[in-house]
Amino acid sequence: MKPLPGFRDLFPEDFARRSYLVGCWRETARRYGFVEFDGPTLESAELYRKKNSGGEILGQLYGFTDKGEREVALRPEVTPTLARMVAARHRDYPKPLRWFNVGTCFRYERQQRGRLREFLQFNCDLLGDSSPAADAEMVALLIDLLRSFGLTNQDFVIRLSNREAWYDFLDEHGVEKGRAGEFLNIVDKMEREPAEKTEEKLVPFGIPLAALQSFVQRAEIPSLAPLLSDLEARGLRDFVRPDLGVVRGLAYYTGVVFEAFALQGNLRAIAGGGRYDRLLADLSDGSADLPAIGFGVGDAVLLELINEVAAAKTQEESALKADAPVQIYIVIAAEEKRPAALALSQKLRSEGWRVAFPLGSERVGKQFGTAESAGATLAVVIGAEWPVVKVKRLADRHEEELAERDLLAWLQENRNLKAD
Amino acid sequence: MKPLPGFRDLFPEDFARRSYLVGCWRETARRYGFVEFDGPTLESAELYRKKNSGGEILGQLYGFTDKGEREVALRPEVTPTLARMVAARHRDYPKPLRWFNVGTCFRYERQQRGRLREFLQFNCDLLGDSSPAADAEMVALLIDLLRSFGLTNQDFVIRLSNREAWYDFLDEHGVEKGRAGEFLNIVDKMEREPAEKTEEKLVPFGIPLAALQSFVQRAEIPSLAPLLSDLEARGLRDFVRPDLGVVRGLAYYTGVVFEAFALQGNLRAIAGGGRYDRLLADLSDGSADLPAIGFGVGDAVLLELINEVAAAKTQEESALKADAPVQIYIVIAAEEKRPAALALSQKLRSEGWRVAFPLGSERVGKQFGTAESAGATLAVVIGAEWPVVKVKRLADRHEEELAERDLLAWLQENRNLKAD
Numbered sequence: 001m002k003p004l005p006g007f008r009d010l011f012p013e014d015f016a017r018r019s020y021l022v023g024c025w026r027e028t029a030r031r032y033g034f035v036e037f038d039g040p041t042l043e044s045a046e047l048y049r050k051k052n053s054g055g056e057i058l059g060q061l062y063g064f065t066d067k068g069e070r071e072v073a074l075r076p077e078v079t080p081t082l083a084r085m086v087a088a089r090h091r092d093y094p095k096p097l098r099w100f101n102v103g104t105c106f107r108y109e110r111q112q113r114g115r116l117r118e119f120l121q122f123n124c125d126l127l128g129d130s131s132p133a134a135d136a137e138m139v140a141l142l143i144d145l146l147r148s149f150g151l152t153n154q155d156f157v158i159r160l161s162n163r164e165a166w167y168d169f170l171d172e173h174g175v176e177k178g179r180a181g182e183f184l185n186i187v188d189k190m191e192r193e194p195a196e197k198t199e200e201k202l203v204p205f206g207i208p209l210a211a212l213q214s215f216v217q218r219a220e221i222p223s224l225a226p227l228l229s230d231l232e233a234r235g236l237r238d239f240v241r242p243d244l245g246v247v248r249g250l251a252y253y254t255g256v257v258f259e260a261f262a263l264q265g266n267l268r269a270i271a272g273g274g275r276y277d278r279l280l281a282d283l284s285d286g287s288a289d290l291p292a293i294g295f296g297v298g299d300a301v302l303l304e305l306i307n308e309v310a311a312a313k314t315q316e317e318s319a320l321k322a323d324a325p326v327q328i329y330i331v332i333a334a335e336e337k338r339p340a341a342l343a344l345s346q347k348l349r350s351e352g353w354r355v356a357f358p359l360g361s362e363r364v365g366k367q368f369g370t371a372e373s374a375g376a377t378l379a380v381v382i383g384a385e386w387p388v389v390k391v392k393r394l395a396d397r398h399e400e401e402l403a404e405r406d407l408l409a410w411l412q413e414n415r416n417l418k419a420d
Numbered sequence: 421m422k423p424l425p426g427f428r429d430l431f432p433e434d435f436a437r438r439s440y441l442v443g444c445w446r447e448t449a450r451r452y453g454f455v456e457f458d459g460p461t462l463e464s465a466e467l468y469r470k471k472n473s474g475g476e477i478l479g480q481l482y483g484f485t486d487k488g489e490r491e492v493a494l495r496p497e498v499t500p501t502l503a504r505m506v507a508a509r510h511r512d513y514p515k516p517l518r519w520f521n522v523g524t525c526f527r528y529e530r531q532q533r534g535r536l537r538e539f540l541q542f543n544c545d546l547l548g549d550s551s552p553a554a555d556a557e558m559v560a561l562l563i564d565l566l567r568s569f570g571l572t573n574q575d576f577v578i579r580l581s582n583r584e585a586w587y588d589f590l591d592e593h594g595v596e597k598g599r600a601g602e603f604l605n606i607v608d609k610m611e612r613e614p615a616e617k618t619e620e621k622l623v624p625f626g627i628p629l630a631a632l633q634s635f636v637q638r639a640e641i642p643s644l645a646p647l648l649s650d651l652e653a654r655g656l657r658d659f660v661r662p663d664l665g666v667v668r669g670l671a672y673y674t675g676v677v678f679e680a681f682a683l684q685g686n687l688r689a690i691a692g693g694g695r696y697d698r699l700l701a702d703l704s705d706g707s708a709d710l711p712a713i714g715f716g717v718g719d720a721v722l723l724e725l726i727n728e729v730a731a732a733k734t735q736e737e738s739a740l741k742a743d744a745p746v747q748i749y750i751v752i753a754a755e756e757k758r759p760a761a762l763a764l765s766q767k768l769r770s771e772g773w774r775v776a777f778p779l780g781s782e783r784v785g786k787q788f789g790t791a792e793s794a795g796a797t798l799a800v801v802i803g804a805e806w807p808v809v810k811v812k813r814l815a816d817r818h819e820e821e822l823a824e825r826d827l828l829a830w831l832q833e834n835r836n837l838k839a840d
Contacts, residue, residue: 001467001504001703004492007460009505012519015456031769033746033776033794036435040427040538041461041524042494047421064484067528072424074462084421085429094793096779098745099432104461104524108487118460133779136762144769233759234766283421325518326453339653342556346654349451349564356453359516359553373514374453 006109006117012325018120020319021299021306022102024148025122032141034098034124039081041104045071047080050283057250060107062117074106078123079252079276079294080283086127087284095128095290116300125294130277135256136230138293142260142271143239145297149306150315156270156305159243160258162223163274166247169215173207184247187212191245216245227256248272252279256293265308271297324375330357331367333383341382344389344404351408368394380407426529426537432745438540440739441719441726442522444568445542452561454518454544459501461524465491467500470703477670480527482537494526498543499672499696499714500703506547507704515548515710536720545714550697555676556650558713562680562691563659565717569726570735576690576725579663580678582643583694586667589635593627604667607632611665636665647676668692672699676713685728691717744795748831750777751787753803761802764809764824771828788814800827 003009010018026036045063063073075081078101086097101123109115124141126134139158146156163184170180183205190198190212199209221242231237240258248257257274261267273295281289306312328348332341341357348355356374358367364381371379372394381390387404402410423429430438446456465483483493495501498521506517521543529535544561546554559578566576583604590600603625610618610632619629641662651657660678668677677694681687693715701709726732748768752761761777768775776794778787784801791799792814801810807824822830 001464001507003460003504004462004464004486004490005488007462009460009501009508010458011505011509012455012457015458018458019456027772030745030774031772033774035432035745036439037432038430038435038438040423040429042424042427042526042538044421044424062486064486066424066482066484068425070424081429084423085431087421088429089431094790098776106462118462129779131779137779140766144766230762233762235763236766325450325455342650342653343655346560346564346656352447352451354450354453356518359549359551359557370514 004117006115008116008118016320016323017303017316018299020316020323021149021302022120022122025100025102025145025297028141028145028148029100029122029124031144032098032137034100034141037082037085037099037101038103039075039078039085039101041075042072043075043081043084045073047084047283048073048076050080057107060109062106062108075103076107077105077296078103078121079125079279079296082123082125082294083280083283083288086290087280087288090128090288090290096134097125097127099127100124120299122297122299123294124273124296125292127280127292128290130275130291132226132256133230134293135227135275136234138273138295139227139231139240139258140234140236142258142273142295142297143236146260146271149302150312151305151309152311153239155264155309155312156239156260156262158240158258159246159261160221160224160227160240160256161242161244161246162221162256163247163253164223164255165221165244173205173211175205175207179205181251185249187216187245187247188249216243218244224256246272248274250274250276252276252282254278258295260297262305262308265305268301270301270305271295321375324377325354326356326371326374326376327354328378328380329367329371329374329376330355331364331371331379331381332358332361333364333381334386335361337382337384337386340386340404344380344382344407347408348411351411353411424537426535428536428538436740436743437723437736438719440736440743441569441722442540442542445520445522445565445717448561448565448568449520449542449544451564452518452557454520454561457502457505457519457521458523459495459498459505459521461495462492463495463501463504465493467504467703468493468496470500477527480529482526482528495523496527497525497716498523498541499545499699499716502543502545502714503700503703503708506710507700507708510548510708510710516554517545517547519547520544540719542717542719543714544693544716545712547700547712548710550695550711552646552676553650554713555647555695556654558693558715559647559651559660559678560654560656562678562693562715562717563656566680566691569722570732571725571729572731573659575684575729575732576659576680576682578660578678579666579681580641580644580647580660580676581662581664581666582641582676583667583673584643584675585641585664593625593631595625595627599625601671605669607636607665607667608669636663638664644676666692668694670694670696672696672702674698678715680717682725682728685725688721690721690725691715741795744797745774746776746791746794746796747774748798748800749787749791749794749796750775751784751791751799751801752778752781753784753801754806755781757802757804757806760806760824764800764802764827767828768831771831773831 057076061073066072105121106118126138186201224242246259253274254277255275259269259272262270275293277291306316330341330345345355345357379392389404390401392399477496481493486492525541526538546558606621644662666679673694674697675695679689679692682690695713697711726736750761750765765775765777799812809824810821812819
């Protein structure tokens with residue numbers, strides 16, 4: 001028996017990696033004053049069909065009819081849920097809202113390499129402020145998020161763009177506003193498609209490929225100036241690059257859009273987001289007219305990038321090592337002392353140590369083996385000498401004899417042995 | 421727009437409570453050397469229909485046919501997934517396995533007070549050891565889990581039982597083994613049903629209600645003796661009570677079963693589990709014949725109990741307060757100093773502080789109001805005196821002037837202001 005295609009089993013070693021990832025996500029978001037929320041895994045399918053929220057996501061909706069004859073769907077992304085929640089309760093919170101979510105999302109995509117049907121996503125949104133200062137806060141958060149994994153500006157760049165610039169471009173070329181979405185989809189895909197294909201798609205718009213290419217190649221995007229000088233003041237200017245080639249795929253973006261792009265290994269987008277100043281009003285029929293900006297990152301692509309960048313991989317490995325399942329292993333050298341071992345293990349656990357011991361009678365050598373494979377730093381040996389115990393540091397086999405009543409004080413002094 | 425019936429929106433204040441809960445779950449499990457795993461939210465429905473895994477859960481399965489014509493179901497519990505994963509890979513891990521999971525589960529139940537269709541569950545399982553020492557480790561973990569919320573033996577008791585004792589009882593009354601499940605369901609429900617109803621259900625078994633009642637009232641369960649003396653050695657004997665009235669509802673339990681029962685407020689089961697020595701072999705057609713014991717706790721019932729017990733509520737409140745969204749608020753008293761404020765906020769964040777500042781020009785008084793409502797401990801005021809700043813402790817309005825370059829050292833000395 002296996003998981004369904006596109007779904008993952010996370011064995012403890014896989015979970016530990018994800019947990020490291022999620023820990024960095026949460027830690028960074030909280031440093032920016034963001035608070036976490038969550039919504040249901042299952043929503044009414046209508047939430048995703050509403051104007052502007054969909055795009056290509058609709059075709060991949062994991063939907064079904066429930067036993068109560070409701071059309072429901074596993075959430076393909078969290079933004080519509082966020083919009084629904086904020087529309088319902090935004091009057092209860094001071095603005096701007098700084099909210100984030102770490103949640104599992106689902107897309108029924110055709111099975112292909114690396115495409116999952118269930119994946120974990122980090123979403124971060126700032127609502128109720130339409131200024132470039134808010135844009136800068138989000139871009140800075142994304143930069144620090146990636147830096148928290150040990151990634152540098154050699155490893156990624158944030159490509160910054162503004163859909164407003166594209167609306168101006170379309171206006172100059174006499175294309176009506178209603179066709180902007182269709183046009184931006186062409187721009188979004190052009191990097192990954194042969195030029196002929198893009199050219200063909202442009203025909204109905206009457207725009208020559210060369211005009212498009214020369215617009216994309218502009219190094220300056222005047223509307224981004226306030227955002228760039230804010231980032232400059234933060235010392236983060238080196239992490240971003242204005243780039244009109246970025247427009248993002250989702251239909252609901254309105255202004256600034258951005259994407260973190262990997263400069264190492266497999267070159268690709270690793271996170272993206274943008275301003276969606278009309279989505280809340282649209283989803284709430286005008287009752288919550290809040291400007292908003294947000295971005296999302298998936299777990300799979302980030303884990304892949306960490307694997308490809310040596311410094312990030314090293315940082316991950318030492319974090320995982322420091323977070324070992326067991327810190328102190330109690331070796332029971334004389335079975336008749338088991339009750340003492342039980343009492344001691346409870347005492348150490350109540351002091352916050354991660355403690356294990358053999359559940360049955362076992363050779364001392366085997367117990368030391370278990371201690372090491374569980375990542376323990378210390379072994380406390382309980383034998384005939386009880387209430388005197390031996391404390392053994394597993395890294396260098398250094399050994400001390402102690403009265404059991406002095407053990408807690410000794411551990412207190414050697415607290416650095418207790419990771420995290 | 422609302423969530424679907426039986427589904428919850430977790431606004432930041434709700435999420436913070438859940439996060440406190442999950443933090444205690446994880447912390448306690450890890451002190452016992454347990455490691456976390458996770459599986460897919462969606463599984464093949466067949467996994468739940470297999471022999472022994474079902475019981476009443478089957479009728480509440482949140483199932484549907486996916487676009488690939490597969491019969492699938494949102495997981496109603498995690499144990500079948502665990503069994504599937506362990507069957508696939510148990511040879512890769514030393515025994516016993518100590519695994520836990522915090523996962524969202526789904527049951528399509530008729531809507532009633534407090535019954536949710538999506539809920540969070542903590543599951544903890546020890547696999548590969550059938551000894552009473554393993555049973556004791558799990559019961560101790562459950563006790564410490566509840567104690568981690570500030571609950572005491574005045575607030576809950578672990579009722580301990582053993583299905584083996586019931587099998588002996590049935591044997592004495594000439595009831596064949598195949599009917600044990602049906603019979604145990606009667607025992608499981610008898611506390612919550614009128615005696616007449618139980619009596620009626622017993623007719624087909626030819627067992628008088630009085631015989632059942634007198635068996636349940638036995639204070640001693642000889643087979644529990646080793647487990648009890650292990651708990652005694654740990655100093656946990658006062659938290660448990662042998663009680664044959666507990667049999668648990670799930671079909672797959674085989675030996676020791678237990679349930680944490682609230683002694684305060686609304687008297688009810690708050691967690692439960694037991695030994696399921698045959699489930700893995702059954703689910704894996706014999707390829708993974710591992711004995712196992714585990715338990716589960718849901719989030720809703722535990723949050724309710726914490727609300728009812730004053731000491732637990734106080735502990736929760738102070739944990740939430742200590743975990744405020746913002747620690748340092750940067751007050752911008754002179755708008756032209758914003759670049760300095762931006763640089764300082766990035767510096768403090770990179771030191772691990774949770775920092776916020778106004779995104780636009782605001783009155784200083786309003787900024788202090790925002791700082792306080794976000795739970796900040798300190799305000800750093802940046803004004804015309806820059807690079808001299810004012811540090812203000814919000815609790816007692818104590819104020820100091822500092823050169824900005826000395827700020828980090830000052831914070832280092834006052835590190836206790838930075839809650840976890």
